Amino acid sequence: xxxxxxxxxxxxxxxxxxxxxxxxxxxxxxxxxxxxxxxxxxxxxxxxxxxxxxxxxxxxxxxxxxxxxxxxxxxxxxxxxxxxxxxxxxxxxxxxxxxxxxxxxxxxxxxxxxxxxxxxxxxxxxxxxxxxxxxxxxxxxxxxxxxxxxxxxxxxxxxxxxxxxxxxxxxxxxxxxxxxxxxxxxxxxxxxxxxxxxxxxxxxxxxxxxxxxxxxxxxxxxxxxxxxxxxxxxxxxxxxxxxxxxxxxxxxxxxxxxxxxxxxxxxxxxxxxxxxxxxxxxxxxxxxxxxxxxxxxxxxxxxxxxxxxxxxxxxxxxxxxxxxxxxxxxxxxxxxxxxxxxxxxxxxxxxxxxxxxxxxxxxxxxxxxxxxxxxxxxxxxxxxxxxxxx
Numbered sequence: 001x002x003x004x005x006x007x008x009x010x011x012x013x014x015x016x017x018x019x020x021x022x023x024x025x026x027x028x029x030x031x032x033x034x035x036x037x038x039x040x041x042x043x044x045x046x047x048x049x050x051x052x053x054x055x056x057x058x059x060x061x062x063x064x065x066x067x068x069x070x071x072x073x074x075x076x077x078x079x080x081x082x083x084x085x086x087x088x089x090x091x092x093x094x095x096x097x098x099x100x101x102x103x104x105x106x107x108x109x110x111x112x113x114x115x116x117x118x119x120x121x122x123x124x125x126x127x128x129x130x131x132x133x134x135x136x137x138x139x140x141x142x143x144x145x146x147x148x149x150x151x152x153x154x155x156x157x158x159x160x161x162x163x164x165x166x167x168x169x170x171x172x173x174x175x176x177x178x179x180x181x182x183x184x185x186x187x188x189x190x191x192x193x194x195x196x197x198x199x200x201x202x203x204x205x206x207x208x209x210x211x212x213x214x215x216x217x218x219x220x221x222x223x224x225x226x227x228x229x230x231x232x233x234x235x236x237x238x239x240x241x242x243x244x245x246x247x248x249x250x251x252x253x254x255x256x257x258x259x260x261x262x263x264x265x266x267x268x269x270x271x272x273x274x275x276x277x278x279x280x281x282x283x284x285x286x287x288x289x290x291x292x293x294x295x296x297x298x299x300x301x302x303x304x305x306x307x308x309x310x311x312x313x314x315x316x317x318x319x320x321x322x323x324x325x326x327x328x329x330x331x332x333x334x335x336x337x338x339x340x341x342x343x344x345x346x347x348x349x350x351x352x353x354x355x356x357x358x359x360x361x362x363x364x365x366x367x368x369x370x371x372x373x374x375x376x377x378x379x380x381x382x383x384x385x386x387x388x389x390x
Contacts, residue, residue: 027085030096034071046306048292061322075105120305124168125386138305142386144248149180161213166193173219201232215244222250234263274373285341
């Protein structure tokens with residue numbers, strides 16, 4: 001391991017001036033196996049959909065995607081795989097990163113490696129501040145959690161209990177909601193932080209009942225935990241007891257809705273994307289991404305982050321002519337704007353974070369009996385409030 005580390009460091013330090021290449025490699029790190037494998041499948045579906053629409057050639061260069069698997073949050077493994085991609089595979093771009101700790105672990109490598117990082121999901125605000133070579137095309141939990149505070153107040157809910165997973169994005173979500181809710185006159189009566197490993201939510205639901213809150217704000221990383229939390233909320237009768245649920249859209253991702261069914265009906269979330277978004281760009285994207293993922297029911301929000309991430313990487317490759325120049329690549333996309341499947345978006349030139357609409361969605365029942373996230377309100381051109389709170 002020590003020899004590998006020395007070799008990696010030497011290659012990063014002295015091998016970062018690659019000449020123009022016929023093949024430009026993009027290394028994508030994400031969960032392609034294990035409990036979060038569906039999110040990795042969504043990364044690949046979004047990437048495949050973009051390539052299906054735009055081809056894999058940029059000028060004289062061919063784009064090649066190299067995937068590496070981190071089944072669940074594992075910063076050490078993520079960093080080791082990033083080193084391998086840079087040193088052995090000679091990738092010019094790193095992308096993916098479903099989990100915040102994995103993205104954070106890789107940022108110290110970027111400058112010496114002369115490689116930009118395009119974050120397709122990880123949602124802690126401070127990631128973009130860790131290196132000038134990070135660009136985010138996903139969202140942050142501050143960005144998606146802040147608007148739901150106003151929604152709760154508009155519905156007459158003045159007392160809320162917050163329940164979040166105890167890691168970076170969960171803490172961000174708690175702080176974002178609390179800041180917006182209390183500033184507008186609401187009260188957070190209690191704050192609960194759960195270990196990421198929590199899978200029995202009944203004791204949590206009892207604490208929510210006992211708190212006397214009119215509503216609960218919740219955040220958990222999308223996947224098996226959100227499914228379990230939503231089922232526990234329904235099974236413990238909180239909705240029937242009049243305790244409203246408010247959350248960012250991770251809790252009602254489309255791939256979970258068939259399993260949740262009626263338990264999720266009427267749930268209100270704020271998020272940057274819904275598969276039902278009404279635009280030609282989105283309809284084309286969803287058609288191609290569903291073909292790519294194989295099982296249409298598995299398509300969910302990480303796919304659009306990957307799709308837009310490829311749009312940014314393609315612009316970077318164009319700007320550099322296929323040469324390895326991280327600074328020039330990142331500079332080229334500052335201020336970039338385009339029409340995404342999620343709506344109009346742009347890269348803020350100062351923060352390198354995405355500015356986008358955030359939508360209030362309600363879980364509704366379609367004519368065929370399936371459930372979907374229906375957009376019912378738009379919060380336009382939202383930046384990241386979390387950056388100002390750093």
